Amino acid sequence: MNTPSLEIKELAFAYPDGNQALFGVNLSVQRGERVALLGPNGAGKTTLVMHMNGIHPTSHGSVHVAGQLVDSKDKESIKVIRSKVGIVFQDPDDQLFMPTVGEDIAFGPYNMGKRGAELDAIVDEALQLVGMSEFKDRPPHHLSFGQRRRVAVATVLAMKPEILVLDEPSSNLDPASRRELADILRSLDITMVMVTHDLPYAYELCERSVILSGGIIVADGKTSEILKNDELLKANRLELPVGFSV
């Protein structure tokens, strides 16, 4: 068996104020898998994501990305890890901080040491992947929310990550933007962890789902099976939209 893209073992974490968010998470994601990370608000989803690239230091347990240990004390390895784990944050305005779309996409690869024509090529390729090529010189503020989310995905794709982590990718999108983003995500040949409580979206994009609740993984299986289990969903404050059945 190949090394998994992501391997989390017994991960526990408490915030400095004593509030414990994770209570021993075990999760393994194989290369090329698309996994939905489901869970109610406050389940610890974002906290878990922050461990995947060492933003939160691992205090108990371990996180491996493509076989490499995430150790926030080891600056050099963290740099490599961060280029391997691409996180798309929920609010694109948090992610797009440079004056123009093109410059923002160049930010990540630049930090990885890319320069000149090579950097330009990477930027153009990433923009093309999300269908935003003609917006390269535009300031992010003038794009629609859906467009900004797509650019946010491009900023991460430009780093050629091993694994793409999306935090609530469908939130605040109108139906067409939601569909366009789904098409883009499906077209990418990449390992993906999608944090969401948009269950139809998870069903559409991810073969496998895990439910994080109360700081532990309470379910892990085929998305279709999990969504069929009404009791499981109910116990974890998850619901399918009215009229939706798997």
Added chain:
Amino acid sequence: MRVSQKIRRIKTQENKHHHGHDVGERLYLHRHTFIHALPSHLKIVAALCFILVVVSTPVTQWGAFLAYFLWLLIVVKVAQIPFLTLFKRALIEIPFIFFAILMPFFGSGEKVQVGPLDLYREGLIAGSGIVVKGTLGVMTAIILSTTTTAREILRGLERLRLPVLMVQIASFMLRYINVVNDEMERMKVARESRGFEATGMKSWKVLATAAGALFIRSYERGERVHLSMLSRGYEGALPQEQQSKINASIWFTAMIYPLVAAIIFVAQLLIGRM
């Protein structure tokens, strides 16, 4: 269930000459003049040199100041900046020169009669010096800011080796000023939707609370932005653009602005000697 409705278009004056770079650029006027096209760092240097010449001119050389002013207006004309815009924007200096205007009224020593007013001579000279030099400086800054986008000014400062941290802080401000402004606008709409009207002292408490909330939100956003920067390998440096060579003639073109002022300065000195 089809509804037919005529589409009624309303004409607006906005967006006539839209080039897509007007974010945080309320000061910038888009024109196609060679002054607009000059590299921003040269414009910054030229503006600073001009101000330096103006400031070092003795107040009593009023002829020189008149010439500076005329020269400035010629540059404004060439840059296609409407004079009205120039004067309106120059009003920003009023709070700063407020005390200078008061100077002739309070002081000691010799007095002079100006119309119906009895003024102190020294205060009058010092005050008018500040006003005249201040105005020339402010107007120079206006020429710079109307012919150069804020983004370009920041690039210019970067090329002039201003500390990276300062340039970064300023460019983040430029990026997020709209986001924060929108947030403020939404909070205002939310307040007013619930019947709030900003009148009198009583509303201050509400406004202060809103300002506090906005501050916290912006602070938290700052943290999230920092996280997302770290996630993409940020280590303290923002990408810098490659510098293209600037030849001497472009340098010279930019420097005409302070050079003419310097010539006026020297000429005035020579005339004064004769």
